[in-house]
């Protein structure tokens with residue numbers, strides 16, 4: 001019988017001890033004291049490192065030691081994976097047997113017996129084995145997102161495909177089958193509809209099926225951080241070399257770059273290099289490249305030059321399947337009527353659906369009762385009441401001005417210049433659709449205009465939407481539907 005394994009906490013301690021013995025206490029303290037953390041996950045030793053530069057360094061200098069220590073403590077099939085993250089998790093928690101079990105279940109339900117950047121060598125075999133490195137950047141793009149370290153990885157098989165996202169999913173399959181063939185791939189959607197999930201799926205698939213490729217997965221905010229750090233430290237050449245030497249670049253939330261001139265320029269050069277080398281870039285955003293209004297034309301036209309796919313809000317069948325699968329993952333048994341009740345009620349995003357299932361599941365665990373349709377409806381109406389956001393006219397005004405770069409107060413001015421009149425018309429339309437405000441009050445708000453002006457704005461935009469029309473503002477032409485969807489999402493998200 002194989003010897004029983006220690007707890008993960010003991011294993012980490014033991015690996016740390018082995019490392020100290022191999023490299024000496026001082027070097028250990030220097031390199032593994034504060035800027036690196038170790039975690040044991042199943043048969044993997046995960047080495048969390050503070051920056052991509054450090055990853056290379058740690059792999060080169062200590063890859064073999066880490067491999068040896070992992071093999072000694074966890075057994076010869078142990079493997080070592082490196083993760084990059086600003087939010088390095090605190091010292092490894094001691095896992096309870098239940099936690100261990102749930103980790104195993106999560107791993108089993110994930111696409112991957114996800115695999116590792118390189119296998120640990122039981123003997124003094126080397127970091128040179130480690131001819132490929134797959135980074136995973138793990139700090140978050142903005143405060144609204146949770147960090148991904150320790151979170152369930154989201155795989156392609158977990159992703160529910162429906163008419164709302166099938167083109168995007170087909171493109172993702174193409175990217176993993178032949179990296180570089182659809183580049184740049186630009187995926188955009190409103191919040192919670194699968195952008196990050198698809199990016200992570202690409203990362204996982206490539207790590208498993210093309211481990212020789214270097215894949216860099218990070219958020220646009222991290223890109224900015226690395227860039228500004230390199231800029232201040234005068235290490236831009238090394239930054240460029242590191243970023244441009246990877247084979248596949250995955251960047252989440254590129255809308256975050258909007259208006260950040262210096263980083264946009266750097267990003268543009270990065271994309272150009274990738275294009276020249278026939279390498280793959282995949283980016284996600286909350287809107288079409290054309291609606292990145294503070295982005296230079298050269299960059300937005302690069303971004304549309306590959307394939308641009310929208311992930312629409314999920315239709316009923318997709319929502320139902322998301323609910324079923326998430327309930328199953330939560331171990332929460334729900335009937336088809338409950339699935340229907342949730343999916344009919346929440347139409348916005350998959351994240352919303354998962355949140356609702358979490359509430360039902362928690363209720364069921366706490367009360368030890370099965371969720372009925374009546375209970376589900378009651379819990380969901382409480383949820384809706386708590387989350388209800390009241391849209392004000394000023395929210396509409398802010399969102400429209402922000403998107404078109406119209407100065408404060410201009411929508412309320414008398415000017416009839418097209419660059420202001422068109423956004424104003426759109427603002428009136430959105431005010432009518434998203435608030436309960438009467439026509440006369442909307443007219444009053446936007447510069448003391450008559451109620452008939454608001455009525456005609458509503459009618460005109462409705463008509464143009466039916467005709468799949470475009471709207472011209474200044475020298476730009478916009479797809480009206482995209483514009484309206486983007487603005488609605490922003491206003492409702494607050």
Ligand SMILES: Nc1ncnc2c1ncn2[C@@H]1O[C@H](COP(=O)(O)OP(=O)(O)OP(=O)(O)O)[C@@H](O)[C@H]1O
Pocket residue numbers: 154158159160161165189190191192193194195196197198286322350351354
């Ligand atoms: N089609 C889908 N099938 C299954 N799960 C999905 C699908 N779309 C989204 N989800 C789930 O919904 C949650 C939110 O998705 P994700 O984080 O990818 O959203 P996002 O589009 O990146 O949102 P944000 O704009 O906030 O970054 C995740 O848990 C994800 O796994």
